[in-house]
Amino acid sequence: MHVPAAAAAAGTAYTGKWLFDYNRANFQYDVPQRFGRFMTSRGMLNAQVGQYRQDVHGIAELTASKMDTVQAMMTLVLCVCAALSDAGRIGMHGCAPPQWLCGLYSGHIYTSILYCGTALWLGMHGSLRAQCAMTSLLTRKVRLPIPSMAQLDAARSFGSAFEQQKFGDIFRVPFMRHPEDAPELPAADPGDSGEEDEETKEKGGKDGKKSGKKKASKVHLPDPRTEFSSTARDTVPSWIRDEQVVDKGGGLAGLPTRDDFEPHETPEHFKMLLTAQEEWWQYDVYARVLMLYGSCQFLYAVCYYCIGTTTAELRGFWISWSMPMLFMAAQVLILRLDVVRTSGNHMLPNAEWIGHLAPYFAVTATTLEYRHLYSPTTVILTWIFVFLTYFAHFVMALRFLDLAWPDWNRATDMPDEPGKPWWPSSWKVPSAFRNALWLLAPPKKLEPGQHDLLHEAEGLQSAGGGVEIRRRGGKEKKGKSGGKVKEVGEGLVSDEAPGETSPTTYRGEAEGAYTGRSPFRAFAEARSPDLPWQLARVAICTVGFLWLYMAVALFVEMNVGPDTLMKPPGEPPWIRDQKMKTVWVPKGWHMSSEPLPSDYRLESSTLAKYEDSSVGGFNPDDIHSPGVGESGVQESHGGSEHAGAGHSGGDSHSAHRRLAGADGQLLRDLLKATDGLTWLHDSLQEMEAHQASPLYELPPSPAAPSFMAPTTVNAKQVNWPALFEPHHLLCRGSQLMALTSRGFGAHLHDVETEKVDATPFALEGLGAVRSLVGGAWLDEGLQLVTKVGELFDCPGVMPVKGRWACKRSSTKLPLPHGSQLLAAAISKPEDSGRLVALLFENAPTIVNLFHGDAASWTSAGEVHLPSDAGHVGLSISGKDILALLGTGAVLRRNFHEGATTWHPPPPATQLPREYRGACDKDDPGVGGLFRLALRQAAPKTEAWLPELSLD
Incomplete structure (x- = not known):
């Protein structure tokens, strides 16, 4: 009797010891793996959030780098325009071209400055806004989910913790139940919404039944505290339950179920970045558009500069006809690169070709303007081509406005293809520039095979540590406050809530996070949301009005003449008498700090006096107008060789070739006798004044008014x-x-x-x-x-x-x-x-x-x-x-x-x-x-x- 009892006791003790050692060994094996899994999951989570930070930096830096490039290019064009308007202006070294050609040249310089200056300013605002938004997101919202010390302590376990386990877990008998791979969860129907199911339950009756036939009823998620994916429900040791609840489920009991996550839902940082891009994408778009328009106006300006120089100064007829082809070909090519041929909402399709023909109208008018023989018909034809030129530029300005107009007709999003720009349909971007803007918005969903660990972690937390959950419910009702996760301190873990260990507590709620604290909020409220488009429209309309105004001004000039409003006929437009300025000697250059020179006088052709030597040969004491150079016909100063050399030089390089013909000597003598003829004319007038005049030349002179003379005489x-x-x-x-x-x-x-x-x-x-x-x-x-x-x-x-x-x-x-x-x-x-x-x-x-x-x-x-x-x-x-x-x-x-x-x-x-x-x-x-x-x-x-x- 005692032996069997002793044997049974010994066997029981041995079995208990074996069970104790078996479960203790399992506990000691599971505890390190639990902590290792915790650190591995947090490491992966930090790596993915780091990738999210790179996404924010990359998209914002794309705009900033583009805008910096636009600013550099526009600064370069502005410098060249300044040089063209000052040092490179037409007429500095010869006769100035007609006023209408100067208007085309100067007008395109200043309209290019308008476009480039506006693009420069928009680019500066776009770059600063993108960088500020990126910095705001990276420093406040998209932060690495570094675990707190409380989380590390909760994930760590000691060997003595085995003593705190349940008695059934310490002496659990193995192989008593068959293990199961995972909880059996029914598949989710696409479009199934828990909110709709709840509404169906509340309605009840026939409506509820009818709705229930169409949609599957809401499936209740398993409780991870009783059901697990690793083994049977009632055979899981307590330390595995602790791992599920603390490490995966957040360690909080009683959290409401949030089943509104789907596998490819957009990460929160993309949503915040898309909200931030609303404040700078228009600056990006219209800085790029105005950069193109400024470059086109710059090509026009250089083209008219070449036409004016080759015609007015170089007298290069065929050169002036070949110049527009080069610059207009470049303009056509850059427009073809940047503008897409699309129907869109355009009102003037292909009207830019009229603008490309404008320089040819201008060079035709210039050719007629510089004809050798005068003809009233030629003058009329010249003005016709001048007005055609200005009309073509007016049409070009309207076409620019047509191309820059936002596309209000797009109702669906454009296809999101790898390597190509993409933006949502809510961004009303000009459709003509869609392939040249390189505008990139965050994607609306993840690609298949990509996972968002933050969403999975939030799903596990909402389910209390369960497996990945498909979308079962829509937006939470306003009346239920339990579905919201408490926001803690702008991305930092709160000391007052040490138990909240979800990754969402490390960065705060994403809902309204960026828009609520936008650094541009006050700026956006005080200005129109489409301010860049409004600025671009005003700039383009200003250019169109400029050409219309110039057409009206030229019509006035056509009727009153080009010189009527600024100077007497036949006089140069200079205030100083250039003919009396000795420009070929060092003393001819006068500094503002020096006293007024003796030969300084205002322009007056009737008072200008010329020495005899100024008509013939060239010497350092000659008096010329600036840029005239040597005289082609030289006087004889003591020998025929000197005169002959001067004559030969005049035939090839003379600025006064009109005096080199057969009548040259007669003209020179007439110029020399100008003073004598003037004296003779004055003398004759004086003699005529002293001679007796006929009867009709001697009207009765009025008497001087005497003292007390009447106010009126025989007045009615x-x-x-x-x-x-x-x-x-x-x-x-x-x-x-x-x-x-x-x-x-x-x-x-x-x-x-x-x-x-x-x-x-x-x-x-x-x-x-x-x-x-x-x-x-x-x-x-x-x-x-x-x-x-x-x-x-x-x-x-x-x-x-x-x-x-x-x-x-x-x-x-x-x-x-x-x-x-x-x-x-x-x-x-x-x-x-x-x-x-x-x-x-x-x-x-x-x-x-x-x-x-x-x-x-x-x-x-x-x-x-x-x-x-x-x-x-x-x-x-x-x-x-x-x-x-x-x-x-x-x-x-x-x-x-x-x-x-x-x-x-x-x-x-x-x-x-x-x-x-x-x-x-x-x-x-x-x-x-x-x-x-x-x-x-x-x-x-x-x-x-x-x-x-x-x-």
Whole structure:
């Protein structure tokens, strides 16, 4: 009895000891592997987060490096543009080209500066924004998940911990249960959502059943505290459960289940980086676009520089025609490299070819501009090609705007292919530049075979240490707060929550992490989100407006001439007299610190004096204009050899080859005799002034105003309109009419009364008439003559309701082309024709008389006026021509008999007056001579009033 008991006790003790040693050996084997697995997993996690940091750095550095390259290129172009606009400007070493060509050259330099400067600034902002965002993400959000000391202590286990295990684990009998590979989990349906399942449960009834048929019910995840993938559920030792719960599941009991992770979901750092890129991708895009536009404008500028230089300075006709081909070919090639031929949302497809043809329009206009023989047809053709050039550049600016317009039509993302740029459809990028921007956004999902350990770790934590979990639920409901992981201190482990060991606690929540703390938040709120596009659009529209403005300015130049607004005709545009500057001697260069040189004077061709030696041979004392060089025709200074050498040199390299022909000696003699001819001309004028003048040259001179002289002389009391300054006086019976040069008038109904009322009226139909110089009041109405010789008929007896309608007459006056009038008068139509008196601007002392009709005019003689006649007013009364002089005297000339009589000027008065017009009253009841004058309203005032006097 005792022996079997003792044997059983011994066997039991031996078995217990063997079980104890067996399980203790397993524990000692598992504990080091547990810690090694912990360190291995954390090492891999740190390596992958390091890879994420490289992703952030690479994408941000891509933009920063591109923008730095753009800035370097734009700085280079700006330097060259500065050199072109200063040292390389056309006309420095010769005659300047036409203003329209200078406008094309300078305009493209400055528009290139506009584009390049804007691109430089956008590139600077884009580079700084990308680097700042990268630094912000790397220093705040994407941090390495370094385990804390608490985690290391929790992962480490001591040998004495075996004593703390459960009694069943210490004496666990092996091979009592069959091991299992993994928990049996049903497969997840695509698109299955736990949130939808919960809503289905809440609805219940028929809707719930109907929904349940379509979608699988939510599968509850296994509890890793009771079910494991390594062995059977109830045979796992406690230390394995500790490893699952502490190391994989985070060590926290009662965490809610988060099953919203899928195998290829986008990592959190990509989401944050995509949010950050929203603040700089437009700077990247439009800096690149404006860099292309600035380069195109730069090629235009160099092309026009070559056209102007080869034509104006080098006289290289065929060279100027070959230049545009080179630069426009380069422009076509770079546009072909950067711009994709696509339909997109473009309104002007292929319109850039019109811009490529602009230099050929310009070189055609330049060829016509520098023709040897003048022709009005050539001038018209030149201006046509000039306006075609500016129109082509205006179309090019519109095409640039069309290409840069964002593509609002793309609704789907572009295919994400390896080695090619990619961005989401929410980025409205110009479709024409999609292959030249090299813009790269983070991918929306991982490629097959790639894993995100952070997501897996978060999934294990949410499942309490279970296996990898497929997506089972959507977004969590707002009412459930248990699904959120507590955010801890901007990426650092909190001392107050030592148990939270998930990798998410090392970097904080990714949701709203970047947008909430963006360093550009205040900047974005104060400005439009598409500010770079707005800046680019303003720059392009400014260039288009520039060409439109220049076209209008050239239209003005075409009408008034190129020199009218800046300098007298025939004079150089320099303020200093270049002909008097001795540029070929050292003393010719004047420094600002030196006293004013003796030969410094303003430009005045009439006062410039030249020495005899300055016309012929070249020597250091010659006086030349800058850049002229040696004279081609040299004077003989003591020998024929010297003269012959000079002549031969003039045939090949002369700047004065016009003096080298057969008439060269005559021209040189004429230039030398300029001073003598001037003296002779002045002497003749002085002699003529002392000679006795004929009767018509000696008008009665006005007497000086005496003391207490009257203010007015025989003045009629007329109630004139306010601010009325008439220049012409017309008579018809007992009625008078005073007209201004701009078409306003006053009608005096009856001048016999003591007080005369003047009714104001306006002439209609004159259009853009420059000025009226005279006319006549006939039985059929008014007939007026303009400054350029146009004739207007105003039918009617008097104005109606303050208006008098006029129209252009078909009758043409005998005026030379381009001439203008100072005064004019026309007689009544007669059977033998009518008489016209014209006073031209270029002959202010000769009144030309013409007789005839619209078909043919013949000269009827001349009326000579005194040289100091001043303002002249003409009128015709019967057979007499009346010429009112500035003194108030009236010259009456009968053009049938040739008799000349004078009406003396009125007596002098205290207030000055200017006489404007006169007319003779042929009415027997009235009679007399009326004079129209403007007198000063009061002493020392600027106001003048009309005055009508009767003689």
